[in-house]
Amino acid sequence: MACLIAAPCSGSGKTLLSLAISSLLRRSGASVQVFKVGPDYLDPQLLGRVSGRPCRNLDRLLCGEEWLQRAFHWWGGQADHCLVEGVMGLFDGRGPSADGSSAEVATLLGLPVVLVVEASRQAGSLAALVRGFRDHQPGLELAGVVLNGVSTERHRALLSEALASIAMPLLGVLPRHPDLSLPSRHLGLLPPDELQGFQARSEEWAALAERNLDLERLLPLLAPPPPLTICEGRTRDPIRWCLERSAQTPADLECGGSRGDLPVAIAGDAAFHFRYPEATELLTALGLTPLPWQPLADQPLPRDCRAVILPGGYPELHAAELAASQRSQSDLRRAAAAALPIYAECGGLLLLGQQLEDPLGEAHAMAGLLPFSARRGSLQLGYRQATPFADGLVTRRGEALVGHEFHRWELNDTVVDGSERLWQLEGWGWAPRLEGWTTPTLHASWLHLHWAGCSAICRRLRDAAALATPFAETAETPADTAVAAPPWSVGASS
Incomplete structure (x- = not known):
């Protein structure tokens, strides 16, 4: 079954990891269907470009639970591999609740979670952080951790020991490097058409995954979902x-x-x-x-x-x-x-x-x-x-x-x-x-x-x-026609 890539908070590296995995799978000749939790438009453009398939949003609040199930199983089942990128922090939803959160989607779809942690300023405290995410919601499976922003082998060893102390699998370690940052502006990441050298970036992401991820452990977490049983005898x-x-x-x-x-x-x-x-x-x-x-x-x-x-x-x-x-x-x-x-x-x-x-x-x-x-x-x-x-x-x-x-x-x-x-x-x-x-x-x-x-x-x-x-x-209108309040405009945003 596929996994959901989540994080303690935004900016931890969810999209970078999703791009790296998708780029590597596509480079290998396999097909991959990527989903994005929530209402985002920009991350899906990047993920769709590297995967070669439209990235689909999974948003229960906007579309309902049955749509979420049907979309995931229908499109996810048509590819060799499947993954879901979460939104914000794992338990962040509408207001202070987990309503609409990545954790909710993982629970509804029965997906294990891979937690990406920005660890550049952490050592032993990593164990407390990950333990909290593992134990916060009983029944939600935390399959492993990918560390991001790790600068040295010594730092890696410290973090590995911290995870080993709570028996948490380490699935990968992404290095700290300014070239890996994704450019953004006031509403999110830059779209792929505005990223210079996008194909070269995709190749770098694939190499990043190949060098730094435990693919033997990760690949089983990228399996496509089976057909949805509620669709038997009905429109799929x-x-x-x-x-x-x-x-x-x-x-x-x-x-x-x-x-x-x-x-x-x-x-x-x-x-x-x-x-x-x-x-x-x-x-x-x-x-x-x-x-x-x-x-x-x-x-x-x-x-x-x-x-x-x-x-x-x-x-x-x-x-x-x-x-x-x-x-x-x-x-x-x-x-x-x-x-x-x-x-x-x-x-x-x-x-x-x-x-x-x-x-x-x-x-x-x-x-x-x-x-x-x-x-x-x-x-x-x-x-x-x-x-x-x-x-x-x-x-x-x-x-x-x-x-x-x-x-x-x-x-x-x-x-x-x-x-x-x-x-x-x-x-x-x-x-x-x-x-x-x-x-x-x-x-x-x-x-x-x-x-x-x-x-x-x-x-x-x-x-x-x-x-x-x-x-x-239709009839031509003068080029300078501009109506301050035309008869058919009936309101305004306040």
Whole structure:
């Protein structure tokens, strides 16, 4: 059975170890399926690149326990090897609980844990630390430890003795070296497209694993999972199961056919790349054709598109280039004026505002479709329960959803009343607030949703796209059209 790679805290080396193992396995000619606990977008991009397969997120809070089981066994069972990278510290979950934590996922899936410990400033205290993690949750198996940041053979010997004193297997020792650090910025690690010499790095990671890990002990902990018994006689493909679960009528499962081809433009470049692979797979299963669109390159919207999806990302780092992308912005305004469905999350939301400040505080003009400007603020991070106030493009009144918020930019709103907001957000230790915009053709919010946990969204987007006019058939709008508060924008984030 596979293992879950965890740590006492963030920054200990979970991703480095996962990258090293995955690189080595792929170099050897074997296939490996990697999973990531939690709602992260950036680690999975790195892990997916080195493994050659989409890294799948395992998040019970966003997607539910049965999805977690089905996704793990379905995709994990299709590879020669399988591993799961945890999130934060082993027992860190929502608020002070282990709800949604790596430990919870390991328990639900029956996985042993490999603990990565940053040991550069430890010696005998390592035994107390590891003993605490081993004994904290009875029934959770700690299969062994990998040490990170070890500088000398003497240091290694000290740490080895400490682990031997509590009969804990040592599965590897990663050396302390500045070249092994992974570059990061305000929302996490750099994506693979921005890492220079990524292929060379992958080869270095493989060599790191080969030289420093006890592969004889580790490989049995990387076995793929067996087929899931609850799937016997039922749909096994998690994507199909997800759609069947939320279907209310047979028409809900129609894929293309009488509905025809429904192209949807999906922004995808250095500014907009926070996407889960299941989102595209769900859309495709429902007969929508994803069309790549790069606003940062000032590309025109695809002529045939009937809807637009603006994912999250780093538009604040590319605000000047986006402001200069006049064709892309003009096409976005034209699509909005023609009532093409527009779905925007987090960074995608920022493209719809009046202005966006870059990290230096310089303001740049955006599409001007929503009445706000955005600037750097305090970190907003955590799971949120969202309760919509009215029916919208993809939401329904009172139909609560769970999403994840993670951003450092904030909105300066021009809307002062609280009427017809998208929804109320609530989270642990966090005051409820009204947030977002919605209409029959618009969804714009800070909140990231995993569509595997709310697949009705895909169906509603499909139905709206089926009613829309292809972009090429819509009327041209003046390039300088910018509406401060268009009739169909009905709320703002506070």
